[in-house]
Each structure stands twice: as structure tokens, then as C-alpha cells.
Amino acid sequence: MTLFVVAIGGALGACTRFAVIQWFARTARPFYIATFVVNSVGSFLMGMALHLLESSVAFAFLALGFLGAFTTFSTFAFDAVRLMRTSRLQALVYVLLTMVISFGCIVLGFKIR
Template identity: 45%
Template sequence: MADRLVPVLVALGGFLGATSRYLVGTAVPGPRGTFVVNVLGSFVLALSIGVVRSSRLRFFLATGLLSSFTTYSTFAVETTSLGPTWGLANVGANYAFGFLAALLGLAAGRRFA
């Protein structure tokens, strides 16, 4: 039987992630805010892989909170609006720092697991 609490956890996480995304975007507007949430989200997601054992908590964090906190669509629109040079720099920075944050998160997760 499927866990009936999972959709509620995903919805609650989504609400909190979207609200947090809005607050970060207000504090750090534009591409820099998107960069912050994408790098932070990469770190927390990777960290949770090593630390979180509960499937319910993983659904809450990964599928709910972090998927609505990070934002590919905003990243794509903002990147195209920056023009070719700055757009390419934005893509490079987001991917480089996102991967670095994920590596650090995985390492931290292994250390604290």
C-alpha cells in the first residue's frame, strides 16, 4: 500500500521551498538570487543523500522543498536576457558552483552519516 502521507509532505515541502525561493529572490534579486538558490539547493540535496534515511523526509526535502526552491525555468529566462557573453558566464558559474556545492554536500553527508 502506498504511503498516503507522501503527497502531503511533498506539498508542504513545495510550499516552504517556493516561499523560501521568493524570500531569497526579494533579498537578492535577479540572476544572483537564482545563482544563490541553485548552489544552495545543490549542496543541501547532495548533503541529504548521505544523511537522510527516512523516505518520508527525502520526499519532503528533495521532491517538495528543494525542487520548488531551486529553479531551472527562472535560470533559463534570466540567462537568455543577459545576452550571449554574460549569459554564457551565468551558465558556467551556475554549473561550476552547483557541481562544487553538490560535491561538498556529498562529502559532508558521508562524514555526518
């Protein structure tokens, strides 16, 4: 049962991430901004889920499934490599900001009661 719940959450999270990335692409923002926003928001929600969800099924659906697929390290890494081709400094700033902001967001989300 838990595997099915994680799979459904993961499918919904991946589709939501795709929709957000497509929306950002239509607004002519740089390609890496969408991934940065998705990872920051997802980290904040993951922090909240860590202490708000009592049910293991709800945690499996939201945290492991939906947010696990919504946030994405591989796309972040891919975007950093693409950005490195044009500006190593921008790529470094992107990587550092993503790490610091995502970590800060998960801590902030966890502390909100």
C-alpha cells in the first residue's frame, strides 16, 4: 500500500514540477530560476511535513512521493552544468544560493508550528 501511495504522490509531484518549469519558460525567465523556485518551495514544504504529518501514509504520499519528485537534485545539477558553459561565476552563485536557500527553507518550514 505504501509503495502505491508514494508512486501516486511521485507522479503528481513530477507533473507539477513539469508544469511549473513550463510556466517559467513561457514567462521568458532564465531556465534555472524555475528549478531554484521549485527546490526552495519544496524544501519549505518538506520541513513542514516533517513535523506536521503524523500519519505514515500521509508522510509517504506528500514528503516521499510528491515532494520527492517535485524537488529535483538532478535537474539542479543539470542546470548548473548548462549555466557553467556560459558563466562559471553565475553557476557557482546558483549552486551556493540553491544549497543555502533550500536548507534554510527546510529549517524554516520545520520551525513553523
